Amino acid sequence: MTALYRQVKRELIADIQSGKFQLGKALPNESELAQRFEVSIGTLRRAVDELVVDHVLLRQQGRGTFVGQLDNDRFMYQFFKIEGRDGTREFPRIRMLAFEAARASADEAQALGLRGAARVLRIENLLSLQGRPVVHDRITLDGALFPRLTREQFEQRPGTIYELYQRAFGVTVVGADERARAEAADTASAALLQLPVGSPVLRVVRVARTFDRQPAEWRVSIIDTRAHEFVSSARAPT
Helix, strand or coil, X not given: CHHHHHHHHHHHHXXXXXXXCCCCCECCCHHHHHHHHCCCHHHHHHHHHHHHHCCCEEEECCCEEEECCCCXXXXXXXXXXXXXXXXXXXXXXXXXXXXXXEECCHHHHHHHCCCCCCEEEEEEEEEEECCEEEEEEEEEEECCCCCCCCHHHHHCCCCCXXXXXXXXXXXXXXXXXXXXXXXXXXXXXXXXXXXXXXXXXXXXXXXXXXXXXXXXXXXXXXXXXXXXXXXXXXXXXX
């Protein structure tokens, strides 16, 4: 069953990426899917269970299993980890500072698993909470995953960044590896965050991954923690 359920999982992922199973829509019932893949209900459920754990699929009690969307609610739950020290959570106001195509630096290539001087997209954003700048983001994308992505498309997206990746390019971010450390604010981040140069800040490096742990985005976030904290929770969504 082990090999079979993994094959079913791969085929479900392929159907999601191709658009056969649409974002936000329910999957066919278990019997129909099991018949299509020529597997038992138990094998199908194991594949679906793993995709639920990965947040690719979402179960709704009494309604069925749906293809997950990286909308504001899910972004805030799974990927945006900054909140006020009083527990206040809000969607950030985002201002784009820069957008350019370039050849990958050695650090970018290593983080994204690229070979040679591959094409990347570099994006710089400033995120504000409660009317104050709090996060300075530098984002690098694998250009091969996001062909023809333009500054206007990125800046004028109607939803979250990860929702844009998913809807426009079929790139679903299912998880991320993050490393955090304290450091002193450099000149650029200090000016944007309205801090004295050398002030203590939190540096969080994230590699966002799509299926099969393929890197899609490398992000370095400089966070002003005077009134905000980086909060990571392992609790399951309700």
